[in-house]
Amino acid sequence: MSTSSWQPHIVVAAVVEREGRYLMVEELIDGELRINQPAGHWEADETLVQGVVRETLEESAWQVQPTGFLGTYVWQPDTLPYAFVRFAFVAQALTHEPERQLDAGILRARWMSLDELLACRELHRGPAVLQCVEDHRAGRILPLDVVRHLL
Numbered sequence: 633m634s635t636s637s638w639q640p641h642i643v644v645a646a647v648v649e650r651e652g653r654y655l656m657v658e659e660l661i662d663g664e665l666r667i668n669q670p671a672g673h674w675e676a677d678e679t680l681v682q683g684v685v686r687e688t689l690e691e692s693a694w695q696v697q698p699t700g701f702l703g704t705y706v707w708q709p710d711t712l713p714y715a716f717v718r719f720a721f722v723a724q725a726l727t728h729e730p731e732r733q734l735d736a737g738i739l740r741a742r743w744m745s746l747d748e749l750l751a752c753r754e755l756h757r758g759p760a761v762l763q764c765v766e767d768h769r770a771g772r773i774l775p776l777d778v779v780r781h782l783l
Contacts, residue, residue, distance in 0.1 A: 640706075640715045644684040645671035645760070646723045647702055647768045648694065653743035654765055655725065657691050660737050661757065667749070668757035669764060670694070670741070671718065679781045684721045692741035693732040696723035700773035705760040720764045722773050 646669055648655035659666050672687035674680060681698050688696045702720040709716075734741070749756075749765060756762060 638714065640717045642674040643671050643716055643718045644674050644680055644687055645669045645718050645720045645764065646684050646688040646696055646698070647720055647764050648688070648696055648723050648725050649768060650725050650743065653745050654749065655688075655692055655694060655741060656744045656749070657734075657741050658739040659691075659757070660739065665739070665755055666757045667744075667752055667755045668761055669720070671757075672735070674719070680719050680779055681721065681776065684719075684723065688723065689729070689732070690735045691738050693729045693734060694741065695726040695729070697726055698723045698776060701776055701778050702764055702767055702773060705763060707758050707760055709758070716758065716760075718760050718764075719779070720760070720767075721776075722768060 655670060656667050657670055659668060670688040670691040672691065674683045684698055685696060688694055698721045700722040702722050705718040705720060707716045746765060749762060753762065
């Protein structure tokens with residue numbers, strides 16, 4: 633593949649903590665169980681903040697309010713010809729819609745402690761899953777206005 637056709641995948645992710653537990657989703661990727669934050673592809677005609685709110689609702693049935701920007705995480709899996717660029721946001725859980733149908737491939741949303749996340753590292757969707765939690769726990773949170781959408 634030539635570098636002129638290389639296109640990274642832009643992803644938005646929500647780090648939502650409540651009482652020491654993190655909102656995570658169990659999903660099937662190529663038939664295998666994986667653990668991830670609510671996350672997905674940024675879509676046209678939305679801001680990154682709008683995208684993380686939408687993806688969190690679609691994958692977890694939780695309405696959230698972003699409160700800060702955690703960071704940008706770049707990961708190039710050995711098995712794929714493209715990289716993932718993840719924009720991670722800290723968000724507060726507002727309301728749950730348990731009757732809501734979750735995105736295809738999502739088995740369920742669940743709240744997990746750090747110990748539970750550490751115990752299942754081999755199931756994480758990628759290295760950003762744990763890194764985002766660790767950065768959140770370290771207080772590495774920036775104000776939302778560091779993410780600017782220029783018109």
